[in-house]
Amino acid sequence: MSAPNPEGLRLQVDMIKCVGHASCAELLPERVTLDEWGYPIIETDPLPQHLVAHARRAVAACPTLALRVDGKVARVR
Amino acid sequence: MTIMLERGARQGGRAQPGPLPRLLAGGRKLGEHRATYGQIPLRRFASEDGRRKLVRAVTDAGLRGRGGAGFPTGLKMASVAAGAKRPVVIANGCESEPASRKDKMLMVCAPHLVLDGAVLAAHAVGADRVYVCVERGTSVADRLEREIAHRDDPVKWKLVRVPRRYVSSEESALVHLINDGDGRPMAAPPRPYEKGVGGRPTLVDNVETLAHVALIAAYGPEWFREVGTRSDPGSTLVTIGGAVARPNVYEIAPGMRLGEVLDAAGGAVEPIGAVLVGGYFGTWVPMPDGWGLPLTHDRTGPLGTSLGSGGIVALPAESCGLAETARIVRYLAEESAQQCGPCMFGLPAIATDLAAVAYGRCDPATRQRLTRRMAQVKGRGACRHPDGATKLATSALATFADDLETHMDGWTCTGVSRDPVLPLPDRRHRDRSWK
Ligand SMILES: Cc1cc2nc3c(=O)[nH]c(=O)nc-3n(C[C@H](O)[C@H](O)[C@H](O)COP(=O)(O)O)c2cc1C
Numbered sequence: 001m002s003a004p005n006p007e008g009l010r011l012q013v014d015m016i017k018c019v020g021h022a023s024c025a026e027l028l029p030e031r032v033t034l035d036e037w038g039y040p041i042i043e044t045d046p047l048p049q050h051l052v053a054h055a056r057r058a059v060a061a062c063p064t065l066a067l068r069v070d071g072k073v074a075r076v077r
Numbered sequence: 078m079t080i081m082l083e084r085g086a087r088q089g090g091r092a093q094p095g096p097l098p099r100l101l102a103g104g105r106k107l108g109e110h111r112a113t114y115g116q117i118p119l120r121r122f123a124s125e126d127g128r129r130k131l132v133r134a135v136t137d138a139g140l141r142g143r144g145g146a147g148f149p150t151g152l153k154m155a156s157v158a159a160g161a162k163r164p165v166v167i168a169n170g171c172e173s174e175p176a177s178r179k180d181k182m183l184m185v186c187a188p189h190l191v192l193d194g195a196v197l198a199a200h201a202v203g204a205d206r207v208y209v210c211v212e213r214g215t216s217v218a219d220r221l222e223r224e225i226a227h228r229d230d231p232v233k234w235k236l237v238r239v240p241r242r243y244v245s246s247e248e249s250a251l252v253h254l255i256n257d258g259d260g261r262p263m264a265a266p267p268r269p270y271e272k273g274v275g276g277r278p279t280l281v282d283n284v285e286t287l288a289h290v291a292l293i294a295a296y297g298p299e300w301f302r303e304v305g306t307r308s309d310p311g312s313t314l315v316t317i318g319g320a321v322a323r324p325n326v327y328e329i330a331p332g333m334r335l336g337e338v339l340d341a342a343g344g345a346v347e348p349i350g351a352v353l354v355g356g357y358f359g360t361w362v363p364m365p366d367g368w369g370l371p372l373t374h375d376r377t378g379p380l381g382t383s384l385g386s387g388g389i390v391a392l393p394a395e396s397c398g399l400a401e402t403a404r405i406v407r408y409l410a411e412e413s414a415q416q417c418g419p420c421m422f423g424l425p426a427i428a429t430d431l432a433a434v435a436y437g438r439c440d441p442a443t444r445q446r447l448t449r450r451m452a453q454v455k456g457r458g459a460c461r462h463p464d465g466a467t468k469l470a471t472s473a474l475a476t477f478a479d480d481l482e483t484h485m486d487g488w489t490c491t492g493v494s495r496d497p498v499l500p501l502p503d504r505r506h507r508d509r510s511w512k
């Protein structure tokens with residue numbers, strides 16, 4: 001059911017750009033929940049293939065361009 | 078200011094540097110420094126091949142960053158050197174950590190060892206420019222500027238006076254300050270080693286790390302490994318404070334036990350309840366249970382204790398560790414750059430919960446909320462500031478678990494009325510601006 005996408009794409013957020021607008025949590029509840037202050041808690045493991053398109057939609061809907069889908073890992077240490 | 082060292086007297090003669098001290102054996106003036114450590118061995122590492130040899134020497138030596146994270150320095154150098162553009166070096170001497178003053182001491186007592194290391198690091202990665210970053214409002218910047226004027230180096234030096242804010246010394250904040258005059262951390266990617274000052278690959282190294290690079294270049298990786306542990310070789314500077322007889326900066330060998338390190342500082346002057354290891358991003362180690370804990374840059378013990386930035390503070394058993402922690406987490410919350418929601422809202426909320434716990438207005442719900450909030454905030458900032466703050470708070474809840482029970486029962490311990498032991502900067506010596 002949830003085979004990971006072959007390119008290792010992940011949904012990630014730039015917390016500095018994010019303003020807690022929360023449209024991502026509505027569009028992709030499978031991967032995004034909100035903390036008590038309304039900021040997204042994002043599951044950053046590689047996306048299952050069937051969610052890649054949904055994730056891209058969430059990226060496009062973010063008003064501050066804080067989200068991205070790519071294979072880079074933001075934090076290594 | 079006196080320097081007290083863990084063992085051994087000064088060993089003169091550069092052919093056979095003694096075991097310890099290594100970093101603090103030279104002098105403040107260029108002449109004294111050269112008499113102890115010799116000329117910068119740039120010639121030995123001439124040409125492209127030489128650069129690679131130098132990076133390999135640092136890698137083989139197993140040197141790890143002394144700025145807190147303990148990342149392998151050789152690996153970082155190799156990544157920076159592999160970039161497409163000409164790299165830049167930043168020497169991070171800000172030491173915003175209130176429980177630490179080893180970098181300031183090193184820059185005052187052995188400025189040329191740090192500068193030699195910066196020249197060698199620049200050479201290793203192919204950089205021609207070194208930014209030396211120090212907190213403004215201290216005399217260190219002026220001193221360094223004077224010492225640099227006496228030198229003749231193949232790099233261009235730039236002294237950067239950094240706002241006195243806890244997070245302005247984080248590496249992306251330094252890059253941000255140099256590029257745009259804004260000392261707040263930036264989001265990754267890109268990280269400074271990929272794209273930093275002027276879009277160039279940027280090597281950010283702590284000043285003590287750079288001093289070790291100079292020693293490795295002069296004496297070789299095998300010599301470097303003669304002290305320390307296999308995975309954390311070389312000597313390291315620690316700042317020991319709190320209830321010890323001789324609080325000061327000491328040069329120790331990683332692997333030494335916590336109790337031995339305290340003894341080196343004259344031992345406890347009253348019964349010790351716990352020791353903070355690793356500064357304000359560190360962990361509380363319960364005493365006397367933690368006496369035998371070996372201190373290295375690797376995570377050890379049940380709380381993942383590591384030397385971090387080397388700040389060690391002995392807390393008397395009579396003091397309240399929860400109140401001390403609440404005060405520090407409040408400070409860290411105030412020092413947030415207020416850019417990321419979880420850090421901006423989470424840290425003050427955690428600080429408030431901790432204060433409630435410490436001052437006896439605690440109930441199981443507060444405690445649960447605290448645990449949940451700490452888990453929520455961790456790892457969710459653009460920089461590691463919230464991770465450090467929650468690590469400290471988490472270790473406090475574990476180490477002072479018994480005290481916590483007492484506080485939960487509605488008792489306030491007498492410790493909360495004692496003078497705080499953990500140092501904080503005077504508000505007048507903190508900057509509000511990010512420029
Ligand atoms: C909030 C924050 C503050 C920091 N402050 C310092 C500092 O004062 N000095 C320092 O050397 N590193 C500091 N660091 C670590 C730097 O970002 C960076 O990792 C370090 O300078 C790299 O040098 P090293 O590899 O030699 O340790 C800080 C990190 C964070 C997250």
Ligand code: SF4
Binds near residue numbers: 020038063
């Ligand atoms: S939609 Fe964008 S701004 Fe809004 S919470 Fe999600 S990431 Fe943040």
Ligand code: SF4
Binds near residue numbers: 412413459
């Ligand atoms: S995590 Fe905190 S300190 Fe770090 S960039 Fe975000 S708001 Fe600033």
